[in-house]
Amino acid sequence: MSSLEAFARGAGKYVDDITLPRMLHMAVARSPHARANVLSVEGGMNAGDLHALVGGFGEGARRDVDPAVLHPVFASDTVNYVGQPVAAVFAADRYAAEDKLDEIDVEYEKMTPLTTVEDALSAAPLHAGTTSNIIKQSWVGVDFDDPASPVVLEDAFTIGRIANNPLEPRGIIADYDGARLTVYVSTQAVFSIKRGLCNTLKLKDSEVRVIQADTGGAFGVKSALYPEYVMAAYAAMAYRRPVKWIESRSEHLAASQPGRGVRGKMKLFAGTEGRVKALRAEVTTDAGAFGGTAGTSSPFFIAMQLTGPYGIEKARVLATSVMTNKPPQGPYRGAGRPEAAFFMERMMDLLADEIGKEADEVRLVNTTTKPFTSPLGLEIEASRPFFEKAVAELKYTEKSHNGKAGLSFFVLVSAVTPGESARITVQNGTVDVWLGGNQHGQAHVAFVKRLLSEELGIPENVITLNNGDSDALSDGVGTWGSRSAIVGGAAVIAAARKVRAQVQRRRGSYTADTLLDGNYDREVFDRHARQLNSFGANLATIRIDKFGVVTVQECAACYDVGRALTPKVVQAQIVGGSLQGIGQALYEGVVHDANGRLLTKDLFDAGLPLAENTPDFSITIVERPSSFPHKAKGLGEAPTIGVPPAVARAIENVSGIRIRHTPVSPEELIGSSDTQEATVKRR
């Protein structure tokens, strides 16, 4: 049975579908205050039982931070966001566990929360033993003298926080047999969870096994180690009973790690023909209440990418991650890439308006005709040939005149380093595969089957891709950053070639039949250190009704995927990612009030797009082979990078209102219906 068929039958095994004998259900008591001193906690399991810190595991996480800013598993002296875990209770079923929350008694002394970056930068530190609310701050790029430029443009942009909102919330089951902890979890990366649990609970590598349950979407939020996972594992060890925790949607919105939440100040120095000579910028992330998550690293990653696909010779960026009384920031599909592209593409449009050129003309003069390494460290191929092709494929000239289309051009920086692991076993005529990065909707199984049938000449129906299992591999990274087809695919090929060589050594020559006739087992960690970046462009047309409601009419994409290993999956990734990009531009947000209380409490408040928000798609796949053996490049995050700036420009073209943030709400656009002619206002 293919996994698609299993899912269509309702026969998937997600973590909440697993029941172990004597299993306890965990419920978590959370802070109702954005900032308070905790005077006492009575009842449940709490900081008096377990004092440990999380942070530093998962996509974009950093371990080189002051331990004073790490997230405690249970709050002890203070709470720093609404939803922060304070205690946990356990019962035989979920209803009873929720009932037991009433037994927890916490005495708080409320404090004034810091809910904006401005407040946080000027206030005394949130965490004792620290000197400021800045987690990390440094310059990226070397300083330069401002060039004498006839055009100097400045603007500032804000991208609101977005909840990942996979349809399956987070969840875990921990089971301890007295010697070994076995964890079933909904995850992108079994090894992040394993390393995190070993570190936090001081367990040996051999004492923890992490098994991936079927994972119902993730988008970044399921790679980190969370306090609840540590609680469940600790309780399983303390009570010697399996412990299950399944996040509710309300908890997901309040207390998982939302993405985005970044502002950028940009200053361009350009000639009258539109050539950008230099860029100065500041990128500031609202990292939330604790450090060590992707919120710590994201301003630096954004800064590195800021020149995008353009040959800008001078650039310097001040990157800062700042703590506020909100949940910690994490990665969300794109994870820094959409922010960088939004800031630069908005400036390109501003520049076009300023000097009276078309949006494609000003971009074209800034493309490169040779490979280029930016002063911020971004490596790109020559961007002009792709851009010229994309403008033609997207029919930009026609659609900008008739439909006031918005255009975007970007570079996708795939998370290639440090590579990925793969293992192949052959037994009884069947081929089993494990990858270090775990599929959760991307259909890794499709590229694994394609590549193995090409490499080994075997039929696809003998190949099984197993879910992640830390016992099946000795190491692994994870699925994020548009990396899986690139490094997962390369690792599968490397392992297949080792198996092939083994068959040749043993049997004298290789045939698919001799392979399937024997027993083989090879694991590789295929290392990669170089960047593998690729180009993409998007076009969007929109309508605005008299209530200011924007409808995206057409969403067109032109992406270089190197080689489309599985064309159906490529199309599906682009359509799904594009609606997430539209979501960022128009609907989605995690919003807290001035007291740090969550306003977006359900999926509709959080703005998840509906079927009726889906536009018409036209997709052009460009295949310029990469240097990898499979020739593929990254893809998954491309639509979330390219779509928001294209939609923002289309809104600007139709409404005449300059767009400086996402999401753009109808209230801002009332009276700018596209039944009236409009011109873009300058700054």
Add this chain to the structure above:
Amino acid sequence: MRTRFRVNGADVDLDVEPRRLLVSILREELGLTGTHIGCDTTNCGACTVLVDGKAIKSCAMLAVQADGAEILTIEGLAEGEVLHPVQRAFVEKHGLQCGFCTPGMIMTSYWILSQNKDWDEQDIKKQFSGNLCRCTGYRDIIESLKRAKELARGEGREAMR
């Protein structure tokens, strides 16, 4: 409270705590874990089942309210190895990625087709307003629905079942 209903053609007779939701009984007492829980606010539709022919969110109904009802869940669609045309269409048209919203999407599709209405594409999209998907962007779900209609007609199934 003693509660009797039929699920996928089988009689069920249970003593049910009145506060428990239908989805909780389906999943935890009857082991029908194909019906998923994606939210606690009745937004997502992952728990959609048919109760007396109507698509309902089983997180928005108490189990005791189902007393006397005929319930169809995702597990009741296939006949052994043979997938129902709606399920086959979702596989063929890639109407799913992570698979978590899928049982709800398929049950809603089944209900839409059972209505035998000549809805245009925008009408169909509106029928899915109670079912959320984060992966697919919905396009391939709509294509799956159209394909299911063709498959069902080809097999001489005008209405569903």
